[in-house]
Amino acid sequence: xxxxxxxxxxxxxxxxxxxxxxxxxxxxxxxxxxxxxxxxxxxxxxxxxxxxxxxxxxxxxxxxxxxxxxxxxxxxxxxxxxxxxxxxxxxxxxxxxxxxxxxxxxxxxxxxxxxxxxxxxxxxxxxxxxxxxxxxxxxxxxxxxxxxxxxxxxxxxxxxxxxxxxxxxxxxxxxxxxxxxxxxxxxxxxxxxxxxxxxxxxxxxxxxxxxxxxxxxxxxxxxxxxxxxxxxxxxxxxxxxxxxxxxxxxxxxxxxxxxxxxxxxxxxxxxxxxxxxxxxxxxxx
Numbered sequence: 001x002x003x004x005x006x007x008x009x010x011x012x013x014x015x016x017x018x019x020x021x022x023x024x025x026x027x028x029x030x031x032x033x034x035x036x037x038x039x040x041x042x043x044x045x046x047x048x049x050x051x052x053x054x055x056x057x058x059x060x061x062x063x064x065x066x067x068x069x070x071x072x073x074x075x076x077x078x079x080x081x082x083x084x085x086x087x088x089x090x091x092x093x094x095x096x097x098x099x100x101x102x103x104x105x106x107x108x109x110x111x112x113x114x115x116x117x118x119x120x121x122x123x124x125x126x127x128x129x130x131x132x133x134x135x136x137x138x139x140x141x142x143x144x145x146x147x148x149x150x151x152x153x154x155x156x157x158x159x160x161x162x163x164x165x166x167x168x169x170x171x172x173x174x175x176x177x178x179x180x181x182x183x184x185x186x187x188x189x190x191x192x193x194x195x196x197x198x199x200x201x202x203x204x205x206x207x208x209x210x211x212x213x214x215x216x217x218x219x220x221x222x223x224x225x226x227x228x229x230x231x232x233x234x235x236x237x238x239x240x241x242x243x244x245x246x247x248x249x250x251x252x253x254x255x256x257x258x259x260x261x262x263x264x265x266x267x268x269x270x271x272x273x274x275x276x277x278x279x280x281x282x283x284x285x
Contacts, residue, residue, distance in 0.1 A: 041241045047265035048248040049088050056125060058257035060093045063122035065169045068251060069131045072176030073214060074207045075186035077237045077244075079199075081176070082127045084244045085251075089125070098129035111135060111153055112160055120169065132157070136221040141213050142203060154224050165229040172251055173230060175218075175277075176237040180211055222277055232277040246273040 007024065015021050025032050059066055068085070070078040079098075086094060097118045106114045112132060120126040130138075135153045139145040145153075164171060178186075187207070190200040207214070226232045233250060237243040249269040252260070260267070 051252050054259045055257045060123040065120040066125045067171050069128045069173045071133050074204045075183050076176035076178040095126045137217045161230040171230050176235050182238045226277045234275045236273050250274050
């Protein structure tokens with residue numbers, strides 16, 4: 001068993017800078033790689049969140065409409081991503097949309113109607129934690145819609161998004177890509193954590209069992225709905241922190257907001273993490 005090495009009171013009292021700390025831990029052979037990674041993540045996140053505040057102010061001042069959609073398998077990190085995006089934004093010019101299952105009344109309406117009322121107003125950014133794309137993947141996989149409902153939806157969807165594009169709504173669509181092994185680990189973590197147990201639903205329980213079926217419908221969705229006016233962006237999310245930072249960078253890189261040239265961290269996303277659908281076509285989970 002290796003001997004545990006601790007920093008003493010004298011060590012802390014002698015630290016006057018980050019360099020002093022690095023020298024002491026190096027001398028004592030203490031591995032702080034994880035701490036350094038976390039510090040760097042928090043630093044980058046802060047810089048990107050400052051840019052998001054600037055972006056939101058530009059959206060508000062210019063009456064722009066922005067819809068950011070987060071899709072992906074269960075436990076891929078949709079909610080975690082959205083929380084980092086919205087952490088410091090003005091709630092008066094931003095909304096989160098995470099709808100429950102449709103009511104009996106909504107089931108009898110045109111499918112898109114329940115989402116139209118939640119689209120961004122002028123000067124607003126709306127984040128969708130799942131969206132109308134429920135009918136493209138989750139519903140057919142779980143048997144929540146008929147074959148005819150699915151067929152009609154897929155036929156209407158490109159035109160629906162094209163109308164939004166033509167009337168000025170900026171749509172950014174993320175597919176958060178997670179491996180089957182990582183999904184299983186996150187499911188276990190949810191069940192073991194009383195603060196996250198509410199996230200684990202009966203639908204989640206089928207995620208591993210229906211993995212290939214999800215893959216089939218996901219690929220059909222990309223094939224029919226990846227368009228020039230509303231493209232899909234694929235994000236590797238096995239590393240949560242990296243995925244969050246790169247999603248922020250991608251959104252910031254898509255919009256020419258005021259003050260964009262005055263930044264403290266790169267705004268172009270890592271192409272090994274964030275990919276255009278056609279580039280990622282053989283690598284998506």
